[in-house]
Amino acid sequence: MPRVPELFPKTVYCxxxxxxxNLKPFRRxxxxxxxxxxxxxxxxxxxxxxRLRLIVLFGIHPRVNPWxxxxxxxxxxxxxxxxxxxxVYGEIEIGKDKIYDWCKNNKEMFxxxxxxxxxxxxxIKKRYDKKYWENEINKPKWADPWVIAxxxxxxxxxxxxxxxxxxxxxxxxxxxxxxxxxxxxxFKEIGIKY
Numbered sequence: 001m002p003r004v005p006e007l008f009p010k011t012v013y014c015x016x017x018x019x020x021x022n023l024k025p026f027r028r029x030x031x032x033x034x035x036x037x038x039x040x041x042x043x044x045x046x047x048x049x050x051r052l053r054l055i056v057l058f059g060i061h062p063r064v065n066p067w068x069x070x071x072x073x074x075x076x077x078x079x080x081x082x083x084x085x086x087x088v089y090g091e092i093e094i095g096k097d098k099i100y101d102w103c104k105n106n107k108e109m110f111x112x113x114x115x116x117x118x119x120x121x122x123x124i125k126k127r128y129d130k131k132y133w134e135n136e137i138n139k140p141k142w143a144d145p146w147v148i149a150x151x152x153x154x155x156x157x158x159x160x161x162x163x164x165x166x167x168x169x170x171x172x173x174x175x176x177x178x179x180x181x182x183x184x185x186x187f188k189e190i191g192i193k194y
Contacts, residue, residue: 013076013190014151015084015109016160016169017091017143019183020099076190077109085117085150086110087143094141116153117146124148127175132167148173159186 076082089110092103103110124145125133136142147169151158158180164170170180181189 010079010081012080012154012156013082013159013181013186014147014154014156015082015088015186016147016158016162017088018161018169019159019186020084020088020092020103021095022161022183023099023102024097072192074106077106083109083111083150083154083156085143085146086112087141087146091141091143111150111154113146114153117149120149120152121145124172124176127172128167144169144172148176148178151178152176157181157189159183 073082089103089107092100128136128145136144147158147160150156151173156178158169158173158178159182160169160173160180161182162168162170164174164180173180
């Protein structure tokens with residue numbers, strides 16, 4: 001069952017493993033607006049020269065941090081605007097890398113399976129090629145159908161860096177009328193500039 005309509009609805013994004021993994025190339029030293037932390041006074045850590053470089057080279061004011069600002073990823077997680085099924089955490093956990101550490105520190109974004117998702121999964125299963133479904137569902141970790149199910153239940157936009165081909169998230173999600181963005185388009189939509 002989809003979430004109860006809100007007076008002032010917010011956009012919710014459901015992120016797939018592929019997009020979380022694709023955060024890795026956005027190195028902290030190259031893309032500070034995505035990764036840098038803001039201290040308790042709301043000012044970026046670093047020297048005056050570092051701040052000046054951000055403004056001159058990237059047009060970025062150091063006090064604007066997408067990970068902690070109103071439009072930042074961590075803020076979005078705390079406000080329920082960025083979610084993922086628990087199965088995505090399971091896929092990320094295999095890597096035991098920096099993305100896994102970040103996910104571990106932001107576990108509240110990962111939603112457990114509920115009745116709505118289980119019901120939607122039955123409809124999602126019908127949209128996959130039968131052989132493909134049987135092959136993938138028997139793997140230890142496969143989050144794709146759960147990303148779609150959670151997105152249906154939460155009326156969320158999907159963030160997945162996959163090709164729009166048969167049996168992939170963009171193709172299956174379009175059958176349910178769900179919007180699906182790649183990571184870079186997600187950044188644009190929420191106002192992250194790097």
